[in-house]
Amino acid sequence: xxxxTRLILMTGAWILLIVLFFNYFIYFYILKKITDAEVELLWNxxxxxxxxxxxxxxxxxxxxxxLKEFQDPDSLIRIITPTGAIAAQSVSNEQxxxxxxxxxxxxxxxxxxxxxxxxxxxVPIIENGVQIGLLELGKALDVLGDFMEILAxxxxxxxxxxxxxxxxxxxxxxxxxxxxxxxxLETMNTVRSKGQFIQLSSQFTTKNDxxxxxxxxxxxxxxxxxxxxLKQKQFVSDASHELRTPLTVIESYTSLLRxxxxxxxxxxxxxxxxxxxxxxxxxxxxxxxxxxAEIERQPEIRLRxxxxxxxxxxxxxxxxxxxxxxxxxESASKELYCMADEEKIKQLLIIxxxxxxxxxxxxxxxxxxxxxxxxxxxxxxxxxxxPRRELGQLFERFYRVDKARGRGTGGSGLxxxxxxxxxxxxxxxxxxxxxxxxxxxxxxxxLKKEKEA
Numbered sequence: 001x002x003x004x005t006r007l008i009l010m011t012g013a014w015i016l017l018i019v020l021f022f023n024y025f026i027y028f029y030i031l032k033k034i035t036d037a038e039v040e041l042l043w044n045x046x047x048x049x050x051x052x053x054x055x056x057x058x059x060x061x062x063x064x065x066x067l068k069e070f071q072d073p074d075s076l077i078r079i080i081t082p083t084g085a086i087a088a089q090s091v092s093n094e095q096x097x098x099x100x101x102x103x104x105x106x107x108x109x110x111x112x113x114x115x116x117x118x119x120x121x122x123v124p125i126i127e128n129g130v131q132i133g134l135l136e137l138g139k140a141l142d143v144l145g146d147f148m149e150i151l152a153x154x155x156x157x158x159x160x161x162x163x164x165x166x167x168x169x170x171x172x173x174x175x176x177x178x179x180x181x182x183x184x185l186e187t188m189n190t191v192r193s194k195g196q197f198i199q200l201s202s203q204f205t206t207k208n209d210x211x212x213x214x215x216x217x218x219x220x221x222x223x224x225x226x227x228x229x230l231k232q233k234q235f236v237s238d239a240s241h242e243l244r245t246p247l248t249v250i251e252s253y254t255s256l257l258r259x260x261x262x263x264x265x266x267x268x269x270x271x272x273x274x275x276x277x278x279x280x281x282x283x284x285x286x287x288x289x290x291x292x293a294e295i296e297r298q299p300e301i302r303l304r305x306x307x308x309x310x311x312x313x314x315x316x317x318x319x320x321x322x323x324x325x326x327x328x329x330e331s332a333s334k335e336l337y338c339m340a341d342e343e344k345i346k347q348l349l350i351i352x353x354x355x356x357x358x359x360x361x362x363x364x365x366x367x368x369x370x371x372x373x374x375x376x377x378x379x380x381x382x383x384x385x386x387p388r389r390e391l392g393q394l395f396e397r398f399y400r401v402d403k404a405r406g407r408g409t410g411g412s413g414l415x416x417x418x419x420x421x422x423x424x425x426x427x428x429x430x431x432x433x434x435x436x437x438x439x440x441x442x443x444x445x446x447l448k449k450e451k452e453a
Contacts, residue, residue, distance in 0.1 A: 007177070008170035015166040016159070023155040030151060034144055038119055039109060042137045045070065046123045049077070049135060056127045061087040076138030079125070087133065096138040103134050117141040180204050180211045184218060197226040243285065246278035289414070301341045301425050308336040308345065308375060308446075312366055315349045323357050331368035338375040338446040340426045348422045349379075351415045352442050356381035360439060375446045382439040391432045395420045 049070050054060045058081075067077045067090035076096035078089040084103045091097045099112070099120060108122040118140055125133040187198050199222050205215035253271040309331060316327040349366075356364040360383030367378040386394065394416050416432075419442075423430040427447055434440035 007174045008167060011170045011174075012163060012167045016163050019159045019162050023159055027148070027151060027155060031144075031148055034147075035111065035117070035119070035141070038139055038141060038144070039121065042119060042121045042139055043123075046121060046135055046137055049137075050123065050125065055079070055135070056125060056132070058087070058132060061133070063088070072139075074140040074142055076120075076136070078136045080122075080134040080136060082131075082133070091138075093138075093140045096140055099138060101136070105131060117144060177211070180215065184215070187218075191222070197222050197229070199223070243282070246282040246285070249278045250275050250282075285414075301344060303339040303341060303426065303447075305337055306340055306342050306345075308338055308340070308377070309334055309368065311342060311346060312336075312349065312368065312377070315346055316353070316366060319350065319353050319357070325357050326363035327353065328363055328365045329368070330365060333368075333370065336368050336370065336375055338448050340428075340446055344422045344426060348419055348444070351419045351422075352379040355415055356383070356440070356442075359383035370448065373448050375448045377444045377446070379442045379444075380439065385436045385438045385440055386432075386434040387436045388434065391434060394432060395430075 049055060049067075054063075054066060060066055061079050066088055067079075070077055071090045071092055074093045074096075076089070076091045076093065076099070078091075078101065079087045080101045080103050081087045082103055084101060086101050089097075096118060099118070102122075104122055105124060107124070108120075110120040112118040112120070118138060120136060120138045123135045123137075124131045125135055183200065183204055187200055190196065190198050199219045200215045205212055205219060207215075253274045257268060257271045312331075313329055316329050319325075320327045353364060353366075356379055360381035362382040365378075365380040367376075367380065369376040369378075396417065420430055423444055423446075429445045431443045431445075432440065433443065
């Protein structure tokens with residue numbers, strides 16, 4: 001069963017239940033109100049009859065005209081003796097006369113439901129504090145039965161009409177609801193079958209409702225998938241190109257060794273050195289690719305309030321010992337708190353310091369500063385620098401300004417791309433400033449948080 005059919009049937013069933021409930025309520029509410037009004041009239045009439053002093057004299061009960069003046073159409077008036085006999089009676093409806101007399105000592109009310117609804121009330125006749133008889137009044141509600149029959153017919157016709165109109169209306173309004181869902185389904189099938197990133201039309205997405213928001217979310221998802229697909233293709237293309245070069249070098253020197261390397265020690269040593277160098281570079285490239293993939297798989301990280309100063313000092317000391325180079329740390333404070341992931345920031349510092357050491361022979365400087373709501377880190381070197389026109393492209397994967405900043409130093413072209421992604425994950429910003437031949441300054445801004453007590 002289609003969604004549209006289910007919506008129509010569910011809507012029709014729900015409306016039918018609501019109409020039946022209110023029809024039931026209306027029918028019995030009107031019936032009760034009319035019945036209560038008739039009963040009230042009987043009680044009032046009984047009081048009027050009992051005000052007549054002739055009614056309280058048992059000798060007068062045999063008078064056939066005693067109750068005639070109180071007679072109404074379709075009604076019964078009778079006086080019942082303590083023995084249960086009928087002492088006086090006036091009746092204008094034979095159906096009421098068949099009601100058996102019952103003597104009671106209290107007020108009583110009875111409703112008999114048959115072909116016609118019959119009402120009976122009984123009121124004690126008291127004289128000098130003693131009950132001498134029982135006055136009984138009855139009323140046949142013939143007109144009420146006819147009215148309720150007409151009301152029931154009208155309510156039934158209304159129920160059927162409402163049900164039909166709800167079904168017809170359901171066909172039209174479900175078409176309005178289902179149409180954009182069908183368009184969404186067709187678009188998804190096209191994307192799946194043809195592999196094309198197709199977006200929904202503006203007619204679907206401009207509506208300010210749930211379906212419109214669904215369409216906007218779908219288009220945003222398609223854009224994200226398209227962007228990721230392009231990035232993946234570019235990444236595969238760049239990685240293939242970068243991996244092909246060292247593998248080609250290794251293959252060439254291996255072939256050279258197979259042909260002539262065994263007879264020439266110099267050539268053999270040269271080939272072994274080249275193969276070792278390219279293998280090391282290949283390993284570094286693969287490590288960078290794995291780091292990049294790991295960062296992409298972890299788009300969100302947990303930020304904590306950390307003190308950057310000890311982390312910066314420890315990282316600078318480790319790299320200074322490893323590379324035998326001087327790394328200076330300039331900071332006006334021993335405490336530098338910010339919101340960040342400690343492991344990611346350490347990885348970021350290693351990438352930036354490694355770049356600075358590779359492309360500069362002079363000491364590298366780390367400058368730490370605090371502003372109102374941010375912490376600023378600067379990694380400065382006095383190396384070969386980069387032309388200003390190419391600074392914006394340095395964050396692209398595998399991008400190199402020239403061979404001097406690439407294969408000659410063993411770089412993979414992924415360091416700054418990884419660094420930028422780490423900074424973005426830590427909700428910060430990164431900026432490059434450089435002039436060719438004058439070194440480079442990398443400025444990182446992170447969110448600051450006051451030290452907790």
